[in-house]
Amino acid sequence: MTDNHRQIERDAALWLARRDAGGWSDRQQAALDAWLAGNVAHRVAFLRLEAAWDEAARLKTFAAGDVAGRIPARGEWACSPYFAPSINSERAVMRDRRAASHKRRRWPAFAGIAASLLVAAAVAGGFVWRDYTHVDRAAWKTAMGAREVVHLPDGSTATLGSETDVRMAFSRGERDLELTRGEAFFDVAHDAVRPFVVRANGYRVTAVGTRFDVRRDAGQLRVVVTRGLVRLQSAHDPAKPPAMLPAGSIATVAGDDVAISQVSMDEAREALSWRNGFVVFHRTPLAEAVREFNRYNTRQIVIADSSLDGLRVGGNFKLDNSDAFVRLMQAVFPVQAELRDREIVLTRKSRAHTAH
């Protein structure tokens, strides 16, 4: 951006008005030429004003025949049979356009990703499983801030989040995956005879043909199901009845406690925004929001004052940009950030803040 448009527009208007005043000398013209040549922004601003100013002279055709010096009242134009139809019709057109633009809906970015995962699954689906005794093993590990899509040999895909470890052992009888760290979203190829099992935090998350997300936190496990049906079962205590999670479920597991909530599909998908590099907050406590960023960024955010934990945050953020998040927090909350090499420390702003 060269300069503020308002200032440039004002300057351009002054040049135009001065030239219009008459008695314009060559020296003044030279000065105007220099101003115009100095910056393309000057030139386009001037051209724009000049064009409208020149056009305005065409109103003479309307005024022709009118008494000189009599300035018509506002809206008097519209009463003229010459003008009336076009003014009204143009207004109607503008109204229609406004209405039309409101009707348009935005495509969620998610749809594109989902579609590409489907295509990937379909392409990989041609794989033929021949060796009955063979166990197909592989392991993946992602760095902090990474996101990676892995194509599994059965045609399923796994999208791995930041700092995630996944081990695969696919045999004739079972598709076994172990999530030892982090978070992964699975788009599971249908295979009725081989259950697709993700083991994490002492639980078995089992699917047949579905989409779901498994995430490990310190001592916690979260499962989000966006399609199909998932069975959540304790690995240590097979006697415990499994929980069945239909699409739109979010299950949070801490030790023996399993909490299941049913949410809309939009909410369930929102919980998976990380796959597109985003995180979505709705009145989320600051402490929780900070944890999300810390999953993805080496420079950790530390809340030094626990009275800030409960501030609620809303909005969509880029996961890899915790700096921006912190700047915003400082702008809207009584929060002060100290930037250090490896961390960002949040404290309460000392002076009184009334906006909260």
Place this chain on the structure above:
Amino acid sequence: MGSAVDDWFVSEVLVHEQALMRFLHRNWRDHDEVPDLRQEVYVRVYEAATRRVPDSPKSFLFATARNLLVDRVRHQRIVPITAVGDIEQLHVMQDELEPGRWLGGREALARLARALDRLPDRCREVVWLRRIEDLPQKEIARRLGISEKTVEKHIAKGSRMLANHFHGGSDTNAAPGKARRERAWLSKST
């Protein structure tokens, strides 16, 4: 003035300002920044035209606007997911690809008339006397009993307001109500 590029810019680019403003308003969250974006789009288009005049001015104008928004989003610190979704696949809507505003006759005059009616009283009088009755600024000052400097100021202001309304279809080229609503995406409470 009067170079080939200047004429091209006025007749082929400025005529699409209303569509351009709609496009910018729809695709940029902060509507206060739209006039700055418009200026930057014009600068880029004009600069490109001094090297080679684009074959299809309207497509080029919108491609430039789109690129500018993409650049801006990349440099922005915080990007709402909806903005990115749109930016990545910024469509130029169908109505923006229609032929440029027809300036031949009544439509243009009606637009000018409305633009003139939007001016404040004294400013409107001055512009009328200057543009329609062709009175010199000095004579207008004498007739209205105001200083020549004041007449000049009215002319300057009038030219800006006329341009915004005539080219862009609004006085300020901004839609404050919408901007306010769309800024509410960051919520806070205790």
